[in-house]
Every structure is written in C-alpha cells, then in structure tokens.
Amino acid sequence: MIEGRQLLKELYNDKQDWQIHVRLTRMWDAVNIKANNEIISLDVIQLDEEGEHIQASIKKKFTHQFRALLEEGHVYVIKNFIVVDSKDVYRVVSNKYMINFHETTYVKEKMNGSDEIRQHRFELMPFSILDGRGNNMYLTDVIGQITAISAIEEIQAKGNKLAEKINQDNFLHISERVILIITSTAVKKYLGNLSLSSTNATKFYRNLGIPKVLDFKKSVANAKEILQSIELPRKSLAADSELVEKNKRTVRLVLDFIKESEQKYRWYYFSCNNCRKKCDHLSPYYWCPTCEKKVNFPLKRYRLQVEVEDYTGSTTFAIF
Incomplete structure (x- = not known):
C-alpha cells in the first residue's frame, strides 16, 4: 500500500473499497459479432508505477457513464470497484484478476505525478x-x-x-x-x-x-x-x-x-451476414451450413x- 492506495499486485477478490492510480494504456469495445456488433462492454488495460497491468471491464449499461471520462494514455485515480477472477479464455494480460466497474465507481484524471507510470507494457511472444x-x-x-x-x-x-x-x-x-x-x-x-x-x-x-x-x-x-x-x-x-x-x-x-x-x-470468400461463417454457393443463391438457412446478401471477407x-x-x- 502506498499513501492510502494500493498497487495492482495487492488486489484480491474479497473487497471493493480499493483505490488505485493507473495509466489507461488501451481501450476498446467488446462486441458480439453474431448480434450485429452489439456492444457487450467497454474494456481497458490499466498500468501502475511498478509495471503491473490488469484488464478492467465496464458493462454496457454503464458505458455511457464512463466513456467520456476515459482516454487512452491518461492517468486516473480509480476507487470503489469490484475485483473478480479473470476469464477462462481470451485473457488480454496475464493477471489472474480483472476489474469490474459499477455505477458507484469513482474515476478522476490525475494531473500530477503521471510521469512515474510508463506509457506501455506488452507481453511479447517470440x-x-x-x-x-x-x-x-x-x-x-x-x-x-x-x-x-x-x-x-x-x-x-x-x-x-x-x-x-x-x-x-x-x-x-x-x-x-x-x-x-x-x-x-x-x-x-x-x-x-x-x-x-x-x-x-x-x-x-x-x-x-x-x-x-x-x-x-x-x-x-x-x-x-x-x-x-x-x-x-x-x-x-x-x-x-x-x-x-x-x-x-x-x-x-x-x-x-x-x-x-x-x-x-x-x-476471399462469401460469408453469412449473421454468423460470419463461410457460405456454400448453391447457384443461384448462397447457403449457410452453420445457420442452416439461405443467405440473401452474403458479405465478402478478405x-x-x-x-x-x-x-x-x-x-x-x-x-x-
């Protein structure tokens, strides 16, 4: 613990009154491609002064509350969030925990002392x-x-x-x-x-x-x-x-x-506009074997x- 706040390595999933100072290094929308790219969550990677990083997720119903407050590269004070186990697949960083924002999570940009946190961290694989x-x-x-x-x-x-x-x-x-x-x-x-x-x-x-x-x-x-x-x-x-x-x-x-x-x-190939899988060309139309239906407007994928x-x-x- 440093001056009433915690480092990312000190987090665990048995409380939520945490306070961290982190740089937001990456931000993206997690979407469901099978549901017309409907947003599932707004996700970010947070990095602290010791080089530890963690993924944080903001559910769709809270994205309007936090999106305007967050910008890649900036440093923030974040309080009152939930720490949970990381997902079983498609983990973005090698941290066993991840953070979930909720409606009472506090976010404020930190204007001083941001130089102590580096801009990037990558887990590069040969x-x-x-x-x-x-x-x-x-x-x-x-x-x-x-x-x-x-x-x-x-x-x-x-x-x-x-x-x-x-x-x-x-x-x-x-x-x-x-x-x-x-x-x-x-x-x-x-x-x-x-x-x-x-x-x-x-x-x-x-x-x-x-x-x-x-x-x-x-x-x-x-x-x-x-x-x-x-x-x-x-x-x-x-x-x-x-x-x-x-x-x-x-x-x-x-x-x-x-x-x-x-x-x-x-x-390239023609794909189903629902599941994005490859379609079979059964002249004069296309057929999706995954959805088991005719595809009127297949999409080209490159x-x-x-x-x-x-x-x-x-x-x-x-x-x-």
Whole structure:
C-alpha cells in the first residue's frame, strides 16, 4: 500500500473499497459479432508505477457513464470497484484478476505525478512458441519487422478498423524498417499455416521509441532489407514472371500464397451476414451450413497477408 492506495499486485477478490492510480494504456469495445456488433462492454488495460497491468471491464449499461471520462494514455485515480477472477479464455494480460466497474465507481484524471507510470507494457511472444498458444487462454502480443505486405481491400468483417488503419498508414511507402507491435491476437491455423487473427482488443504500434523496439531493431540489423514499395495486383501474380523474378527476395511468401490461393482457394470468400461463417454457393443463391438457412446478401471477407520476422525466424500472418 502506498499513501492510502494500493498497487495492482495487492488486489484480491474479497473487497471493493480499493483505490488505485493507473495509466489507461488501451481501450476498446467488446462486441458480439453474431448480434450485429452489439456492444457487450467497454474494456481497458490499466498500468501502475511498478509495471503491473490488469484488464478492467465496464458493462454496457454503464458505458455511457464512463466513456467520456476515459482516454487512452491518461492517468486516473480509480476507487470503489469490484475485483473478480479473470476469464477462462481470451485473457488480454496475464493477471489472474480483472476489474469490474459499477455505477458507484469513482474515476478522476490525475494531473500530477503521471510521469512515474510508463506509457506501455506488452507481453511479447517470440514466433517460435506461438504454435503452443492455440488454445487462446491468453491473447498474444507479437513484435516483428514487416518485410512484405499484400494489397488492402475493403473489409466487412471483424478486424475492419485495424485493416483500415494499416491502409491509411501506407506501409508500402515507408523508407525505414517497419517494426510493428500487434497486441491481443488470437493464434489460429489458416490453410494449414500459422496465422494471427485480430480481435476487438487488437491494437498496433509502429516503430515505438521504447527499449524493446530499439533492441529488436538491433537484433534484425542484418536481416532482410527495408520494406519496398510493392503493389500486389488482384490478378494472379504467377502469370507475371518478370514481377515475380524482380521481387521474389522481398515478397516470396506473399507471392507463393497468392499463387496457391488463386488456383485453389481464392483469397476471399462469401460469408453469412449473421454468423460470419463461410457460405456454400448453391447457384443461384448462397447457403449457410452453420445457420442452416439461405443467405440473401452474403458479405465478402478478405485477409491482410503480411510476412514478418524476429530473431527466432519468420512467418506469414493473416489478419482479418
């Protein structure tokens, strides 16, 4: 305990008259994609001066009360909240507890002393161990250098905001190494390959000036060249042998995937607008085998395909 307040490591789930001073490092809406993206809760990550962090959740019925009071990056005094056990799956941070706000929770921005709490904390996992995190008890933060990136398409699916943000930042025209931290991803297998899918909680941070990023830049100083400006057309790249030969060193995995997917799988599919699962094309209509009904207006779903690497190796990620 410090001056009448508690550190996050001191919290337990047997009382609620707590007081903490924390920085809000991330904030997102948890939504139900099967119910037209209806908001379930407003969730945040809180970080204290000792570097401990915890997830906090604000139920839908209280979001109007707290949303205007909270902003990413700011430091707050928070009192009178409930501490509960963390969820069994999709934990954003490795803390056995999480916080629930309720209608009498007190929140006030702290204007002095905010420098003692750092801006970020990530739980970065090397690619070499991702295959063992497929049960998704925890969501996964990764760091890597982007060495190739495919074209961006308009997306009508979860992850849309992330893909739009990546498109707006225009990675293909950056003249320096792009070191990307991607947070809160779900580890999955896609077409037999390891992939990361974005979630409601996913954020990405480009070339942060923090020690972990600076150390990582040093570790890949002799790795592949800086990302080049390469446009991947919609048509099959296998037909353009000159383009393949010219760019094979920088986009080999991306090209290989596009060639295979054009021939076998296509790089998009039509999904049910209710459950978002793949539909079967039973001309002249689409059928959802999950919902067992006809789909009048199926949605196209696309992937953002990127190849990234760290000191343990390289892999290809699909971000939906």
